[in-house]
Amino acid sequence: MASTSDFKRVWFVTGAARGIGARIVDAALAQGDAVVATSRDASTLEQRFGAQPGLLAVALDVTSEAQSAAAVTAALGRFGRIDVLVNNAGFGLLGAVEEASADEVRRLYETNVFGLLNVTRAVLPAMRARRSGHVINISSLGGYRSGAGFGVYCSTKFAVEGLTEALHAELQPLGIHATVVEPGYFRTEFLEGSSLVVSPRIVDDYAPTAGQVREAAKRISLNQPGDPLRLAQAMLALVESATPPLRLPLGTDTLQTIRDKHAFVERETETWEQLSASTDFPKGT
Structure with missing residues (x-):
């Protein structure tokens, strides 16, 4: 078996299957x-991946704080350190905000936000001890601009953006980087059933907005412009980088969305x- 010194970096990647x-x-x-x-x-x-x-x-269900801690313990037991954390686990929810049930919203937040926090809290003590590391949180172009049909999903990514901004400020003095990565539409299985929940409730009044997005998602799926292999190389x-950014947009669609x-x-x-x-107190008062 290779020793830990044989590896330049040790990554911890959630949602890796x-x-x-x-x-x-x-x-x-x-x-x-x-x-x-x-x-x-x-x-x-x-x-x-096979044996390597x-x-x-x-095995890790990120919604479990205990499992998150156990997974990090296993990682440190095997490799002695974690250099890069990639919080990638998550899924989407398609439907108008009103169409989403309370249970659908809760389950989305449990994974996309609370799960990310569980893993991050478990990893950070080891990074702080070494005064080294890089926390990478996967957001979306929908984490920068929300839109009809994906409002609840985008709200979870808005939360990821806010958390990463704070982490960036809190961790920088400790020698630890934090970056939020904002992919656009990449040609993966994300819009398929394994990664996307579609609200079963349909309100006819939203047909011209969220309803149109429901139909567009079917056409876009597996025809997205982004190349996931190139995305992976961008992550490397x-x-x-010695000075990684707080935000890294990936894809020309994300760049246009931001502009x-x-x-x-x-x-x-x-x-x-x-x-x-006009809402300030008058000057001098």
Whole structure:
């Protein structure tokens, strides 16, 4: 078995059995790094990656704080350190905000937000002890601009963005980086049933908005413009950087989304500036 000193980096990747997570694991292993790959079912990881000296497959339901702590303990027991945490586990919810049930919303937050927090809290003590590490949280173009049909999902990614901004400020003095990665539409299985829940309730009034998005998702699935293999290579470049960014948009669609939102916010702020500024106490009081 290879020793821990044989590996330049040790990655801990959640949601590693398919999609973006699996591509990141492949890329890290291919360049000789060690990877702790996690999924709810460890057998899917073994089938996907096979046995490799640098791979530790661990069963992990991120919604369990106890399982998160146990997975990190196993990772440190095997490799002695975690250099890069990739919080990738998550799923989508398609439907208008009103169409989503309380249970659907709760389950989405349990994985996309509370699960991310469980794993991050478990990993950070070891990173702080070494004064080294990189926390990478996978968001979305929907974490920068929300839209009809994906409002609840986008709200979880807005939470991920806010958490990462705070982590960036809190961890930087400790020598630890934090980056939120914002992929656009990449050609993975995300819009298929395994990663996307579609609210069964349909309100006819939302047919022109969220309803149109429901139909568009069917057409887009497996025809997305982004190349997940190139995304994985971008992740390798990200962790190589001595000064990684707080935000890393990936895909021309995300870049355009950011530009469009900035322009919208600028126009609206200018239009309402007088009313916005009128709420301060008068100067001198």
